[in-house]
Amino acid sequence: LAGVVAVAPPLRVLPVDALRAPRDGRPTLVLSPAHDQFCDPDQAAAAVEGWPSTTVEPVVGCDHFLAGGVQRVVDRVLTFVDDL
Structure with missing residues (x-):
């Protein structure tokens, strides 16, 4: 995998320490809905x-x-993938 995309990940309720893939330096895009009930962009x-x-x-x-x-x-994911 050349990069990672996470769409609306519930990072507030997942054990973030268990998520290893994004920590290896590959480009990672987290798309967080502005009004997400589970994890807003600031969280x-x-x-x-x-x-x-x-x-x-x-x-x-x-x-x-x-x-x-x-x-x-x-559209944003396609742009991200094209830029990898």
């Missing part, structure tokens, strides 16, 4: 603080289930 950023090559981006205008934001997520 996601705090959870991955210290992970190398990791970017947290909010998905504006949607909640954890991405209603109305799916195409924006798809």
Whole structure:
């Protein structure tokens, strides 16, 4: 794998120490819905603080289930993959 994408990860409830893949330096994109009921962008950023090559981006205008934001997520993931 050349990179990692996490879409709406519930980082507030997962044991972050158990997530090893993003810590190996591969580019990692965390897409966190702005109104996520389980882990908002600020909580996601705090959870991955210290992970190398990791970017947290909010998905504006949607909640954890991405209603109305799916195409924006798809477009961002495709751009991320193209840039690897």
